[in-house]
Amino acid sequence: MQDSTEDVVRLRVRGLRRARGWTLDDLAGRSFLSASTLSRIETGHQRIALEQLVAIASALGTSLDQLVEPPGDDDVVIRPEPETMHGATVWILSRERDRRGVTIAKMRLVNTDAPEPRVHPGYEWFTVLDGVVRLRLGTRTILVRPGQAAEFSTMTPHAISAHDSPAEILTIFDHDGESAHLPGRTRARDGQ
Template sequence: MKTEHTTEAERLGQQIRGLRRARGLTLVQLAALAGLSHSFLSQLERGLARPSMTSLGAIAQSLGSSQLELISGAADRDRDLIESTPTLVRANEGDIGPYGSGQARLLVQGDRRFHPMLFESSNTDPGSFHSHVEDEFVHVLEGTCEVDLGEQGLFVLQTGDSLYYVGGTPHRWSSASDAAFRLFIVKQHASVRSLDGMLDGQNENEMTELL
């Protein structure tokens, strides 16, 4: 009999496998990007292993996702109900976890088309660039934030300013001062169910390679 712990591990594995396939990556390729062994990643996708937060962060970054989104996607919820009806997230609700260089709280549950979230950080070091295939919208609720889009420019956003960039744009955020900044972010949600549907047009050989 499967335990709740095992079921959650299986859902997390399904999330990772769905995103990996949608990105067109094999197990070997994703393992290399994340700095993990192929065998461990295979066990993880089958729900036979659980990653540390460090390993999950490496996997998420390699997939253009985040620890928060992967963990939230693995939550035990009635997905059919969530997808077909309005959902309410109260002020003290919403999954919370790491997102980039800060902490975020998701403002929606389930496989929705968008992931709205509240983000807070005080980092002054922008760190490395992040990139994902989904479009992203950023609105500054408080503080001053520098958004570095690489070759597309460096933008200094103040309270009330907004910025939209398309998927595939390298980006990184940092505080323009020593003070914390708060963002309202809306990111397209690459749901596992939707992404699996994108594979329908691939031929059998391509599908076999991604398994």
């Protein structure tokens, strides 16, 4: 095991032990290792042997894979790639198959000509980061300015565009909103 990975493993063992409210003696009793061995492992004064890791993982109720998973940020940091569609550039900010059932995206709207209003089940929400957004909602036209947000039923015919100059929004779509507004992405996902 590389030293940096071993350091992370030590921190994970100590963190899991403390999260359970266990002392070194508690973990020792469950892992059949001595408290002094566990102390030396946690403090870095002893290298961790595979058989010790297996016993510690079992005692802590976790898997060996979870204890030794190399540190990295790919499970946390999302690196969105811009996609251009329908007069907008879209950066998807949520992971595929988001557990909340929503898609979060940043959109740069450059088209000041509003698309045809659409209707679909669900709700949409967006906040304006920059510029002014024209929201056509039924027979109304609403200007939404930076720092303001809009939330509406998508069963009302609606269309979003930049007002006079490009605008940026942060938006949340449910699955139906994603299907209506990001059709290429949804078809690709459904084909997986």
